Amino acid sequence: MNGRPPLAVLSVLTSAPRAGDAAQRDLARTVTGWLAGRLRLLGTATADADRDRVRQPEEQRSGPWVQRALHTARIGAWEWDLRGATLTCDDQAQALLGFEPGSFDGQVNTWLGAIHPEDMPWVQAVSTAEALRGRSEYSVEYRVRQPDGAYRWVQARGTVAARTDGVPARVVGTLWDITETRRSRDAFSRALRYMGDGFLVVDEDGRITFGNIEAERFLGASGELRGQVLWDLPRARAIGVEPRFRRAAAARAPIDFHARWPRSNRWYHVRLVPVPDGMTVHITDVTDRRALDAERSAAAHAATERATRIAELTSAFAEALTTQDVVRAVADRVLPPFGATGLICQLIEDKRLRVVGATGYSDAFLSFLDNIPVPPEAPLHTPVVQILGSRTPLFISSPEDYAKRFPEVVGYLPLSAKKAWAFLPLVASDHRAGYCVVSFDRPRHFSDEERTLLTAISGLVAQALERARLYDAEHTRAQELQRGLLPRTLPALPAVTAAARYLPAGEGMEVGGDWYDLIPLSGERVALVIGDVMGHGLSEAATMGRLRTAVHTLADLELPPDELLTHLNDLVGALGDDFYATCLYAIYDPTTSVCAFACAGHPPPAIIHPDGTVHSPGFSPDPPLGAATPPFETIEVQLPEDSILVLCTDGLIESATRDIDRGMAYLSRILADALARTPDLLPRPSSTGDGGSAVDEGDGRVLGQLDRLCDTLVATLLPEQSRTQDDAALLVARTHSMAADDIASWRLPDAPIAAGEARHHVRDQLGAWQLDELAMTTELLVSELVGNVVRHAKGPIRLRLLRSRSLICEVSDGSPTTPRIRRASDTDEGGRGLQLVSALSHRWGTRFTPTGKCIWAEQPLPAG
Structure with missing residues (x-):
């Protein structure tokens, strides 16, 4: 650059990743020098447009590399003096304009005469001094006639140099042969013109600069599209082009949307793509494609729906x-x-x-x-x-x-x-x-x-x-087995009248382990039992049968409720870690009207008093059998005559939306409502007139009332559609107290004279009860029992006679040792007392009391 400041940078792009050879680098330096000279001439012309002329340096103008490069690139140089209306062209430029080198006379008219007539209007329009005023660049494309009569496309581009007053003085530029480029462009334009999709080119103001035939058809234009504003056309306005155009232009990002033309009922996909100086609009008729897609989608949806149904069917079958x-x-x-x-x-x-x-x-x-x-x-x-x-x-x-x-x-x-x-x-x-x-x-x-x-x-x-x-x-x-393990009927007992229900789980559920029982005890006492083995299946049903048998066995031992549950807890624990059961065990004594309850993880009972009030005893929350740690809590409740006990398992009161506490509260409300609607659920027993304690005439009526109460509870608490999760058991019992006239009790001395006093009391009381037929036998029984106490136990000694379905004789003492029958030899003087008791009574036994034990014997009452 000979120490001068740089004017510009010439970049040469090659397809090869490596630099060119020495010859190519020399050529690049030569071209660069020539361009630098042209640019300096342009600067001189701007400073003094009237004096300076563009002169090519001699050493560059005559350089073989420059001429070869310009000839190869088909680039010519020209200078246009606007004031003198002369045009100076080098040899390459003259050849491009169709003149023999040296034959061009430099006249503008001669140049205009070589231009194709169709291109003349726009070339003249941009080539006047007025058109160039205020512009720094000049560019125009046109066709020129060749010596053989053909036409070729050229592009003239130059820089406008103006005087200090702004008037254009000259234009210096180059001339390129763009025939092949125009041919490619025209072919592309023809392809766009006749392509099947609509295509528009729109400037920044929305004016159409190009539109093909399909676009004209879509827009329904009656005249030339070029120059019209796109959204002024009715169809473009109808599909909302303008707001989308502006969003795409602002975001410089394409926008796609679908539009339906109402009159033809056809669908179009419109895509707006921002480009320099405007926007391209692509319009595609997608009606058939949408129909096909809809058909395929419907078929796919049907296939998917069918496959889903089959999958659901398979899953349903797996659960069925x-x-x-x-x-x-x-x-x-x-x-x-x-x-x-x-x-x-x-x-x-x-x-x-x-x-x-x-x-x-x-x-x-x-x-x-x-x-x-x-x-x-x-x-x-x-x-x-x-x-x-x-x-x-x-x-x-x-x-x-x-x-x-x-x-x-x-x-x-x-x-x-x-x-x-x-x-x-x-x-x-x-x-x-x-x-x-x-x-x-x-x-x-x-x-x-x-x-x-x-x-x-x-x-x-x-x-x-x-x-x-x-x-x-x-x-x-399994259901037959389970029902076989439950009581077929409840025993008819003087102390209670009872009804029960068992409801298996809903259809599709396995058998459960809920059970209930009513067990007669000595002294007309009654054990009420209800329990639930956790889980479902034959194993649980079998476990329920084992537990029911165990409860019967333990009840025959006359154990109090808490001790019975302790033994039952040991039994369940021995079955394995996966076995648990809940149980509520109660003993009702009609002589005292006291009911003792013990509970292991089971819902408490509901007690209905004769006045219609309902309450539940408060139990501490003991764990179920198999997980509990004894001792169990025992609660004693004094029950008025005609009270009703309601015992149930959790399957009756508990559900997915109702826990045990809410279930018990709901049960109490249902019982209160049932009593309000049916007052005769608590009838007063009619006296038999003979001092008996059973309400014989009313037993059937009371049982019917209890059955109706059971049905009401089941229908309300467990409607048919809700029986899906667990089985349920329900035991309802009405209590009957023993009349005071049917009870006789005496305290005896702890001495040998006790047996005589006992015989005397028995003889007098049986006479009062008109049971003289039983006097001798009863005296003998009492004599043996009291004598056995005096001989082998300790006081205090009490004798009690109970008149019920049978005559019950009870002797209690302060010793916890229970007697047993032993075989006496022919020479033994003793050991035959209990053998005699067993022979004279219908049944006999012993039970523990809080102060010792009680030995009892029953005799049937005489007929009539």
Whole structure:
């Protein structure tokens, strides 16, 4: 640069990653020097436009590398003196304009005469001094005539040099041959012009600079599109182009949207793409594509829906336990995807077809189908006979098709009220289980896909029904076992009148371990028991049976409630870590009207008093059996005559939305409401007039009232649709106190004279009760029992007689040692007292008391 400041930078881009060779670098330096000279001349012309002329340095103008480079690039140089209207061109520029080198006379008119007539208007429009005023650049493309008469495209570009007053003085520039470029551009323009999609080029103000035929058709333009504002056109305005155009221009990001032209009802996809100086608009008719997409989407949705239904069906079959569960699953998940309206499932039992489930058919038609013989015993050729014989599905598309195939039974078609059928045999493990038929209200053509799918479904149905049938049989046996372990009837006892209910869990649930019991004890006392083995299944039901037996055994030992639960807790704990049970054990003594309760993790009882009030004793929350740590809490409650005890398991009062506490509160409200609606639930017993304690005439009536109360509680607390989670047990008992006239009690001295006094008391009391027939036997029993106490135990000694269904004689003392019968030899003087007691009484036994023990013996009352 010879120490001068730089004027510009020339960048040469090559496709090769490496630098050029020495010759190429020399060429680049030569071209750079030539361009620098041109730029300096331009600066001189600007400073003094009237004096300076553009002169090419001699050493550059004559340099072979410059000439070779310009010739290769087909670039010519020119200078236009606007004041003198002369045009100076180098040899390359003259050749590009169609003149022989040196033949151009430098006149502007000569140059204009070489331009194609069609291009003349816009070339003249931009080539006047007025047009160049205020501009620094000059650019125009046009065609020039060649010596052979052909035309080529050239591009003239230059820099405008102005005087100090702003008037353009000269233009210095270059001339390029762009014929090939224009040909490519024209080909591209023709492609755009006739392409199938609409295409527009719009400037920054929204004016259309190019629009192809499809765009003109879409916009419905009656004239030339070029120059019109896009959103002034009605169709463009109707689809909201302007706001989207402005958003795309502001964001410099493409915007896509779909629009429907109402008149043609066709859909178009419009894409706005920002470009320098404007926007391109792409318009594509997507009506057919949308229709195809919609069709494919509908088909895909149908396939997905069907696959989902099959998956749901498979899942439902996996969860289905009973036959009815399977039939419901088929009705809910097979019929809707196919648009079917009817279903019949028949299974083979004892060589006959039994309807196990149906929907969409009349009862009369189902009655006709039920219990028909299985082929080959079937007398007629029917679709069922055919599919069970061949074990292949049968598809009938219309009543005409049915009549053609099975003319013998066509008369039954009106009764079925169906128009198309898919008869599907049910075969599981190579065993004919039955069949199912899917039917339709309209004639239907079954596609290959539907036939394949229904055939596959029939296999799933067959396996599910086979499993369900085995479950039904097993469940029935389990329920029979469970019911066999529960009391068949409750004993009729003087102290209580009781009613009970057991409700198995909802359909599909396994058997449970809830139980209840009413156990007679000595002295007319009664044990009331209710319990729940946690879990469901045969194992739990068997455990319930073991616990019930254990409770009976322990109750016969006359253990108090807390001790009985302690032994029961040991038993449950020995069964394993996975076994737990809850239990409520109560003993009611009619002689004192006191009821003692002990509870292990069980809901407390509800007590209904004769005045209609309801309350529950407060228990500390003891854990269930198997997890509890004794001792258990015992609560004693004084019960007025005609009180009602309500004992239940958690399955009756607890649910997913109701815990135990809320359930007990709800139970109390229901009992209060039931008593308010039915006051006679608490009747007063009528006296028998003979001093007896049983309300004989009212027993049946009281039991009926208790049964109604049980039904009310069950219907309210556990409606039919809610029996799905747990089984439930309910025990309701009305208490009867023993009349004071039926109880006689004496304190005896702790001395040998006690036996005599006891005989005297017995003789007098039995005379008062008009039971003289029992006096001798009773005196002998009392004498032996009292004598045994005096000889082997310690005081205080008490004698008590109870008149009830039998005559009960009780002797109590202060010793906890219980007597036992032992075998006496022929020479023994003693040891035969208890043998005598056992022989003279109907039954006898011993029980512990808080102060010692009690030995008792019962004798039946005389008839009449």
